[in-house]
Amino acid sequence: MTGIVCIGGGPAGLTAAYELVRHRPDVTVLEADPLYVGGISRTIQVDGFCFDIGGHRFFSKSREVVDFWKEILGSQLLMRPRKSRIFYGGKFYPYPLxxxxxxxxxxxxxxxxxxxxxxxxxxxxxxxxxxxxxxxxxxxxxxxxxxxxxxxxxxxxxxxxxxxxxxxxxxxxxxxxxxxxxxxxxxxxxxxNKKNNKIKTLIEEFLYPRKGPGMMWEEAARKIEEKGGHVQMGCKATSLAYDAVAKLWNIEYSDSKAGNTKTIQASQVISTMPLRELMHAIKGVPAHVVETAEKLRYRDFITVALAITDRSKFDDNWIYIHSPEVKVGRIQNFKSWSPEMVPDDALTCYGLEYFCFEGDGLWNASDEELIALATRELEQIGLGSPSDVRKGYVVRQPKAYPVYDQDYQGYVDIIRDWLEGSCPGLQIVGRNGMHKYNNQDHSMMTAMLAVKNLLAGDKKYDVWCVNQDAEYHEEESRSGASGERLVPTAVR
Ligand SMILES: Cc1cc2nc3c(=O)[nH]c(=O)nc-3n(C[C@H](O)[C@H](O)[C@H](O)COP(=O)(O)OP(=O)(O)OC[C@H]3O[C@@H](n4cnc5c(N)ncnc54)[C@H](O)[C@@H]3O)c2cc1C
Known part of the structure; x- marks a missing residue:
């Protein structure tokens, strides 16, 4: 029997594969990155330091998602206190207010x-x-x-x-x-607000793997392989063609390790690759749909991680930097997320986060320029002295955020209608996969529903009905997600 392919080894792709492999071992995950699984939720490891692409809290109202996390990591999942503030006009405001x-x-x-x-x-x-x-x-x-x-x-x-x-x-x-x-x-x-307040719990503490979110996804990948599935690193899906006679997808991918192009066949595909790229990759998409997909926009992201002598300047997990005088948008203190994120107790690691567009001045700046900028701005805000900075590391994350401009919903609807009518056996899930502003739990929930559909042999569940709290609400299908978030500026 021809197997199932999950495109992307981020939270959504790995959740789908993990849920599937319990029932069918013929699952292959194609992951473009040669080194890391976890996608935007990966953890970079360098010189003994671990840091996220933005700090990644693990919280969910969905019991299914929380059970999944506990099943994968058990006691390695820590309950961490949250502290965050806003810096504006030279002052720090506790946040939530x-x-x-x-x-x-x-x-x-x-x-x-x-x-x-x-x-x-x-x-x-x-x-x-x-x-x-x-x-x-x-x-x-x-x-x-x-x-x-x-x-x-x-x-x-x-x-x-x-x-x-x-x-x-x-x-x-x-x-x-x-x-x-x-x-x-x-x-x-x-x-x-201490008792019986679910929201409070989500805001004031959260789950976090002791070595960062990547630990969750590395362990999930290991377990998928243990159960007979495959996670192929450095394999980027480049084209998808549906053979209507054989009822099979032919997926072409470039294998960066082997240095060649290969093809894999699948009866079912779960895609988490960015929707815009998917519409270019599928063969036979009408020109107007490809043109529509081309209009989907993304916001990109740079983390400058500074390894610095720990002078206990702040113990927040992160600080939102509202001040317009500096370019930095948020500063993480990874040691506050978990002490195991740093190799030496005398040091800490700050992640200065810059939002940008691929190809703009910030994106194209050299690593040295970005490290110098981050060091300067850290001093300007009063959170660190340049002489304490030991080393800096730069990570550029393309497509960190699907952009919600005034027209995006109409574009997504056109693409979705075409996919649903023309691509049997193909389901799209996850954050960029659906061009939806999803956190891990939401991305995972869409993957779980796609697997239920696949195993049942029909599309009983509409993945677009999962709201921002990873709850499934039938009535929310076309109106965009809802779900209360009591954290007004919490752009993650
Ligand atoms: C700064 C920031 C902070 C965040 N903080 C939080 C948080 O605190 N809590 C939380 O729950 N969520 C947070 N998120 C959201 C979280 O990162 C995402 O919801 C989650 O990673 C989405 O999972 P995904 O699998 O859909 O996509 P991704 O994480 O984007 O993974 C997709 C994977 O597919 C691979 N891929 C792409 N194209 C191809 C291809 N053609 N072939 C093969 N592989 C391909 C990529 O390499 C990647 O590994 C944050 C996001 C950002 C940007």
Whole structure:
């Protein structure tokens, strides 16, 4: 019997393969990277330091996903406390917001102005908000929008908040208004949110593998192979052709280790490769669909990891850098994620994160220039001295974020309609695979549903119905995901 191919060895592809291999060992994962599994959730290991592509919290409302993680890593999965702050205007704001500290930092006059602009927005809201700016201003007022949303969001997306779709705000911060935020901040300040609050648990602590998220995916890959499946590294799928007579997919891939091109046949394919690339790879896609796929955009990402003498400057897991004076968007302290991320207790490792577009000035800067920039900006913010920096490492991550501009949903719908009507046995799952702003749990859940469909022999589950909390809701299929996130700026 011809086997099943999962394209991509990130969380979605490996989850699919792991779930499948319990039933069928004829599963092959093709992973383009020659070294690492885990995709965006991999952990880089160099000179004894471990660091993520952005810190990766493991949290999920889905029992199935959490059970999966525990089954793979057991006691190697740590429960870690969360601490994060916002840096803006030379001050640190606890995040999630703490009312007292926020009012103190803002000062009486600014706090009053924020209140007035909030009341104004409530009395004169923009009807049918279409952009991120309109949506957030309606909820919080223009002053709070510019302090807590505008600069960071624009760093992340590289475009004005007036160009970003309101969908993105609705997906990430649905149901959060100033009233809710204040209520949470007051509860937090009074310590009243400690019990019976699921959201609190998600926000204040999280699971994390003791050596980073890559550990999870390396172990998953090992277990897949142990059960008879194959995880082929350095194998990039380049073309997919459906043979309607044989009812088989012929998948061509380049094998970087062997230095040649090979073909594998599959009766079923689960793809997690970026949707735009997939539409170029499939043979026979109508020109208008390929042109539509070409319009999907991505935001790219650079981590500059600095190995530095630990002067206990901060113990946050990460700090959001809203200040427009510096380019850095967020700073991770990987030792706070897990002490095992650094090889020596006298050292720590900061990950300075830069959002960019592939090919722009930041992306094309040399590693030396980026390390110098990160070192300079760390000092500018007051979190580290250049003389303490021992070494720097640079990782460029293309396609870190699928962009939600005003038109993306229409493009995705066109592609999805064509795929569903023309590609039997092919399912798309995961983050870039679906061009959906998914975390690991959501990406995994879509993979789990695809496997259920495959094993049942019909498409009983619609993977587009998984919302941001990795919950399956039939009614959400075409309207974009929903799901409450009480963390307004938590762009991951
Ligand atoms: C900065 C940042 C921080 C994040 N923080 C969190 C967090 O705290 N918690 C959380 O749960 N999630 C977080 N995420 C999201 C998480 O990284 C993704 O949800 C997850 O990695 C998506 O899994 P995936 O398998 O769909 O895709 P990916 O991780 O993108 O994996 C896809 C894999 O497919 C491979 N591939 C691509 N094309 C081909 C091809 N043609 N042939 C073969 N292989 C191919 C890639 O090399 C890659 O390994 C974060 C993301 C970012 C960018």
């Amino acid at each position: 703490d009312l007292k500290a926020t009012l103190c930092n803002l000062g009486m006059i600014e706090s009053a102005l924020c209140g007035i602009s909030y009341l104004y927005a409530r009395c004169f809201p923009t009807r049918n908000p279409k952009t991120f700016e309109e949506w957030v201003t309606n909820q919080f007022g223009s002053r709070l929008f510019s302090i807590f949303f505008k600069t960071y969001t624009e760093k992340v997306w590289g475009m004005s908040c007036s160009e970003i779709s309101a969908d993105w705000a609705a997906q990430r911060i649905k149901n959060l208004s100033l009233f809710e935020a204040l209520k949470n901040a007051v509860m937090r300040s009074l310590g009243l």
